Amino acid sequence: MPVPIILNSETIYRGRVFDIRVDEIRDGDVEYSREIVVHRGSAVIVPVFDDGTVALVRQYRHAAGKYLLELAAGTLEDGEDPETGAVRELEEEIGVVAGKIEKLTEFYVSPGFLTEKMHVFLATDLTETSQDLEPDEILAVERHSFSALRDMIRKGEIEDAKTIVGLMLAEIKLSSVQKTII
Numbered sequence: 497m498p499v500p501i502i503l504n505s506e507t508i509y510r511g512r513v514f515d516i517r518v519d520e521i522r523d524g525d526v527e528y529s530r531e532i533v534v535h536r537g538s539a540v541i542v543p544v545f546d547d548g549t550v551a552l553v554r555q556y557r558h559a560a561g562k563y564l565l566e567l568a569a570g571t572l573e574d575g576e577d578p579e580t581g582a583v584r585e586l587e588e589e590i591g592v593v594a595g596k597i598e599k600l601t602e603f604y605v606s607p608g609f610l611t612e613k614m615h616v617f618l619a620t621d622l623t624e625t626s627q628d629l630e631p632d633e634i635l636a637v638e639r640h641s642f643s644a645l646r647d648m649i650r651k652g653e654i655e656d657a658k659t660i661v662g663l664m665l666a667e668i669k670l671s672s673v674q675k676t677i678i
Contacts, residue, residue, distance in 0.1 A: 503527070507534075513571055514612075535612035539581035540569040540658050542600070542666040543590050543619040548641055550663065551590045555635035565638065565648070566656045567663070569614070578602070578615035586619055588628045590637055595621025600665040605657075616662045618669060642667045 500523035509516040515534040521527065543551045550567075557564045568589040572581045579597055587593055600616045629635070640648070645663050648654045654663075 498524075500524075531609060533610045533612075535610060536572045536574065536576075537578065537611075537613045537615065538569050538571050539578045539585055540567050540614050540616040540662050541582045541586045541590075541619050542567055542616065542662045543586055543592060543594065543622055544666060544670065545622055545639065549639040550642065550645060550666070551592070551637055551639050552645075552659065553589055553635040554638055555633070560655070564656050565654050565659070567616075567659045569658060579617060582615065582617040582619070587625055588630070589633065589635065591627040592619075592622040592624050594619035595623070598669070600662065600669060603661065614658050616658070616665065618666045642670075 500521045502519050503522055504520040505517055507515050507517045513535070517532050517534055519530050519532055521530060545551070552565050553568055554563055554565050556562070568585050570581060570585040570588070572578060579599065582597060583594070596619070598618045598620075600618050602613055602615045604610070605612045605614055627637075642663070645654065646667075649660055649663070654660060
């Protein structure tokens, strides 16, 4: 299938985290416009400690109007490699460094209107350092077992999509590694 042609693109808002543009598009004989939220992408990290617990952060999310339990994540800096961003976010938000980082997946958050792609990493062989939070990052670190986290997902206590995806893939990855060792 031929890719639609962008006839015009105008940035109508420039922000700290994202921009908004309006694209005029021609797809065959049909012309239409789309509002697009332009985001640099983000890195998500699943830090798994030697005892099998996972560190997550609980923070207030204004768009949701409540506190959510989530994996550590952050917007990539301009031109930043996703793994570098994951390493940065791990130490900033959780206060640990990883001996091993492994990419689990990447996905578009909501490709109907948002360019953001999330890159999800598994972090193991963790060593505690200290958090280095931004002034507006007000969060609490919690550690839970995969079993407890599965129950929290089923009960609707974890509602964040990146967290659900990351936890599921990390648990599958770690259980397949354990089966290989046995």
